[in-house]
Amino acid sequence: MAGAATRQGEGEVGDLGAARLARLGNDSLQERVYQELRRAISSGRYGSGEVVTIRGLAEMLGTSPMPVREAVRRLVQDRSLEMLPNRSMRVPVMSSDRFMQLTDARAVIEGHAAFRAAQAMTDRGFDAIRDANDRMGLAIRQLDVTGVVDANREFHFEIYKASGSEVLLSVIDTLWQQSGPYLAVLLRALSATPEALPTVGFGHHFDLLAAFAARDAAAAHKAMDDDIRDAADWYVKHGRAAAGHND
Amino acid sequence: MAGAATRQGEGEVGDLGAARLARLGNDSLQERVYQELRRAISSGRYGSGEVVTIRGLAEMLGTSPMPVREAVRRLVQDRSLEMLPNRSMRVPVMSSDRFMQLTDARAVIEGHAAFRAAQAMTDRGFDAIRDANDRMGLAIRQLDVTGVVDANREFHFEIYKASGSEVLLSVIDTLWQQSGPYLAVLLRALSATPEALPTVGFGHHFDLLAAFAARDAAAAHKAMDDDIRDAADWYVKHGRAAAGHND
DNA sequence: CACATTGATCTGTGATCACAAGAATGCAAT
DNA sequence: ATTGCATTCTTGTGATCACAGATCAATGTG
Numbered sequence: 001m002a003g004a005a006t007r008q009g010e011g012e013v014g015d016l017g018a019a020r021l022a023r024l025g026n027d028s029l030q031e032r033v034y035q036e037l038r039r040a041i042s043s044g045r046y047g048s049g050e051v052v053t054i055r056g057l058a059e060m061l062g063t064s065p066m067p068v069r070e071a072v073r074r075l076v077q078d079r080s081l082e083m084l085p086n087r088s089m090r091v092p093v094m095s096s097d098r099f100m101q102l103t104d105a106r107a108v109i110e111g112h113a114a115f116r117a118a119q120a121m122t123d124r125g126f127d128a129i130r131d132a133n134d135r136m137g138l139a140i141r142q143l144d145v146t147g148v149v150d151a152n153r154e155f156h157f158e159i160y161k162a163s164g165s166e167v168l169l170s171v172i173d174t175l176w177q178q179s180g181p182y183l184a185v186l187l188r189a190l191s192a193t194p195e196a197l198p199t200v201g202f203g204h205h206f207d208l209l210a211a212f213a214a215r216d217a218a219a220a221h222k223a224m225d226d227d228i229r230d231a232a233d234w235y236v237k238h239g240r241a242a243a244g245h246n247d
Numbered sequence: 248m249a250g251a252a253t254r255q256g257e258g259e260v261g262d263l264g265a266a267r268l269a270r271l272g273n274d275s276l277q278e279r280v281y282q283e284l285r286r287a288i289s290s291g292r293y294g295s296g297e298v299v300t301i302r303g304l305a306e307m308l309g310t311s312p313m314p315v316r317e318a319v320r321r322l323v324q325d326r327s328l329e330m331l332p333n334r335s336m337r338v339p340v341m342s343s344d345r346f347m348q349l350t351d352a353r354a355v356i357e358g359h360a361a362f363r364a365a366q367a368m369t370d371r372g373f374d375a376i377r378d379a380n381d382r383m384g385l386a387i388r389q390l391d392v393t394g395v396v397d398a399n400r401e402f403h404f405e406i407y408k409a410s411g412s413e414v415l416l417s418v419i420d421t422l423w424q425q426s427g428p429y430l431a432v433l434l435r436a437l438s439a440t441p442e443a444l445p446t447v448g449f450g451h452h453f454d455l456l457a458a459f460a461a462r463d464a465a466a467a468h469k470a471m472d473d474d475i476r477d478a479a480d481w482y483v484k485h486g487r488a489a490a491g492h493n494d
Numbered sequence: 495c496a497c498a499t500t501g502a503t504c505t506g507t508g509a510t511c512a513c514a515a516g517a518a519t520g521c522a523a524t
Numbered sequence: 525a526t527t528g529c530a531t532t533c534t535t536g537t538g539a540t541c542a543c544a545g546a547t548c549a550a551t552g553t554g
Binding site: 300316334 | 534535537
């Protein structure tokens with residue numbers, strides 16, 4: 001596609017005025033494809049069990065199949081895509097079993113990250129977390145569903161960054177990525193009933209903030225665990241009807 | 248290198264009498280390269296900070312750079328390799344900070360997996376775990392260091408499989424892979440003093456077996472936590488001198 | 495009309511070529 | 525002898541071609 005495309009590196013793809021950013025974040029094309037697909041999957045633009053092909057994605061993105069191959073390979077590696085023996089790839093199918101496994105793992109790991117964060121918390125880190133929560137409050141008052149989801153992610157990851165463990169951070173990141181399709185359903189359910197936002201939006205965020213302010217690691221652990229499991233429960237109750245679960 | 252290699256799929260690479268296995272596990276070449284590199288890294292055949300190149304590995308393996316590219320990309324994805332901004336790749340450098348992060352994450356996650364395993368334990372699963380531990384005992388009596396390490400891995404992963412959570416299993420797998428270079432150092436230290444095997448070899452395995460026999464999840468959690476942290480302590484005391492730590 | 499077979503097509507995979515950006519090396523000038 | 529510059533080489537990256545296996549549709553046969 002895209003004309004006589006023997007050129008590489010700069011340009012040739014995103015017409016989306018990214019010239020300014022391209023100079024700073026000089027990523028490879030493969031990297032940008034990866035990020036784009038990653039976001040598309042985690043935001044639920046591809047449904048559960050949907051089949052994708054390398055050539056199809058390449059044409060859609062206006063590149064050769066080459067960068068897509070590598071991006072897709074990475075997505076398979078962190079289980080955002082799944083490779084069937086039939087030589088085809090698809091978005092992993094949702095199941096309540098898998099959802100429970102993800103929730104359980106997240107509660108334990110992110111709970112521990114909150115524990116470590118409380119132990120290592122700095123004033124700077126605390127401010128970043130509180131600011132993210134404030135942005136989330138604003139989004140809630142405006143009934144801005146995607147804004148809430150974004151701010152929620154930021155709030156959580158500021159905590160995980162504060163844990164000081166790159167290892168935990170990367171593990172949690174892959175778990176969130178795998179939870180993406182579920183989150184997308186939740187987001188759709190919330191969009192249908194935005195009046196539920198003030199009720200469930202904050203979760204246990206204020207418990208977390210109080211625990212961090214007091215440097216109480218055990219309390220932070222419990223608050224994070226509750227936040228994740230309660231959100232999962234809410235999803236099972238309200239969101240699952242909208243999902244294409246096959247169980 | 249490998250003659251007129253326009254063929255693909257079968258053959259052309261491993262002469263290592265894997266014909267029988269090749270029929271069963273008909274993996275792609277890229278998959279086999281990935282597995283081979285993965286094993287090489289986790290067994291410490293590549294030192295900390297060592298630089299690798301796609302073309303270099305390809306020539307060494309007797310393939311074109313193509314499958315190596317994708318295998319290396321996957322290894323970067325699960326952090327078995329690290330990509331420098333200089334456009335070069337290397338085995339991640341060891342640091343005691345990173346080692347502590349890995350140990351901490353492993354203790355928590357694998358402790359929880361043991362917890363879930365105790366809750367879901369079947370007689371079949373228990374037998375598999377006990378058998379692996381018996382094989383480890385045999386290797387210890389024979390002062391077979393690599394045999395001990397292999398059996399230890401098998402013992403641990405039988406437990407994680409028994410947890411019933413594919414999510415936990417895959418997370419733990421990547422953590423072990425990242426711990427590979429450290430483990431290799433430990434292995435080398437043990438080879439130097441094999442008389443230490445009976446002392447440290449079993450760790451808390453019998454505590455784990457007792458906990459699983461009693462379906463005592465809390466005890467299993469604690470035993471696994473102790474097993475991992477004690478092994479890490481032993482490594483810091485005895486193995487670290489042999490490692491090329493830069494901290 | 496139901497079912498098996500065959501042909502076309504699509505898909506992932508491997509090899510090869512082309513290119514740009516670093517890194518390394520050699521040479522020359524002070 | 526050291527420093528500055530230019531050339532060469534190496535490396536990852538992207539595009540393109542070739543190929544094998546699977547899928548699917550159309551067709552022919554009972």
